[in-house]
Amino acid sequence: MEETEISRFSEAMVVIGNPQSLANKKAAIRDAGPGKLQVIVDFDATLTRYWVNGLRGQSSHGLLQQSNPEFDAKRRQLFEYYHPLEFSPTIPIEEKTALMEEWWGKAHALLIEGGVAYNDIKKSVANATLEFRDGVVELFSFLEVLRQKLYKSFKNVKIVSNWMTFDNDGRLVSFRGKTIHVLNKNEHAIDMAAPLHDQLGGIDGPTDGNDSVKKRTNVLLLGDHLGDLGMSDGLNYENRITVGFLNDNVEKSLEIYQKAFDVVFLNDAPMWGVVELVTEICSTGAAGGKDSSA
Numbered sequence: 001m002e003e004t005e006i007s008r009f010s011e012a013m014v015v016i017g018n019p020q021s022l023a024n025k026k027a028a029i030r031d032a033g034p035g036k037l038q039v040i041v042d043f044d045a046t047l048t049r050y051w052v053n054g055l056r057g058q059s060s061h062g063l064l065q066q067s068n069p070e071f072d073a074k075r076r077q078l079f080e081y082y083h084p085l086e087f088s089p090t091i092p093i094e095e096k097t098a099l100m101e102e103w104w105g106k107a108h109a110l111l112i113e114g115g116v117a118y119n120d121i122k123k124s125v126a127n128a129t130l131e132f133r134d135g136v137v138e139l140f141s142f143l144e145v146l147r148q149k150l151y152k153s154f155k156n157v158k159i160v161s162n163w164m165t166f167d168n169d170g171r172l173v174s175f176r177g178k179t180i181h182v183l184n185k186n187e188h189a190i191d192m193a194a195p196l197h198d199q200l201g202g203i204d205g206p207t208d209g210n211d212s213v214k215k216r217t218n219v220l221l222l223g224d225h226l227g228d229l230g231m232s233d234g235l236n237y238e239n240r241i242t243v244g245f246l247n248d249n250v251e252k253s254l255e256i257y258q259k260a261f262d263v264v265f266l267n268d269a270p271m272w273g274v275v276e277l278v279t280e281i282c283s284t285g286a287a288g289g290k291d292s293s294a
Helices: 019-032 069-086 093-114 118-126 136-143 187-200 226-232 250-260 272-281
Strands: 003-006 013-016 037-041 163-166 172-176 218-223 239-246 263-266
Touching: 013 250, 019 218, 019 239, 019 272, 069 093, 093 172, 136 272, 218 226, 218 272, 226 239, 226 250, 239 250, 239 272, 250 263, 263 272
Parallel strands: 037 218, 218 239, 239 263
Antiparallel strands: 003 013, 013 263, 163 172
């Protein structure tokens, strides 16, 4: 049976394809305790809003502005070509993965060729059409918070991303490690980026090793793309709750999202429903959120 519910924390519609299966997973995760839980979260259009003041919100990659606008235009052309292929339902996953690697490789090359300085990135972020969803601060306060946007850093936060290398003048010269794109953001990527995490540190000291993450075998996964479901690949999990944010083209995509995710929040929903879910599965003790892993 399909069931449509309204979250009591927001007016956004929530679609739950199999309520009994979801209830069983929540009970199993709650019984195991928060020490076994990790939360795997996509960034663009998941933590951030899809629409900002009536405009399409920018991605963390797309917001970068180069001093030479010719290269911004070239990267925009790449987006217009590859973005429809990213969401095409007819392209096999192997072919699509190769296309995404091709896209990011070309985009990174343009960023280097056209010149990007560290200060350019700071300015781009300051001027970006990018906002976090309502409820993200509260969610991260429960799970322990990221440093840069929310001004805190914690040992158990792992960031899987493309890492830039700058020269002594603060100019981008290369990207370090394997390219991360929409179809390979998984547990294996944490291993690839592990040395960088050790160097990040923060107000609570250096980050924990990745073994502690892999021992957390109950997963709450949040994403806006079907490819985000692969973020837990490589993890031998016991229970997994998947939450999808269907931000656009709801009528066209709802059926496939409903089959793929345990819970689907529609129409650029705020994060309050996830806050409710996390509170419920970590309800065994007051310190539950402080022992979770984002």
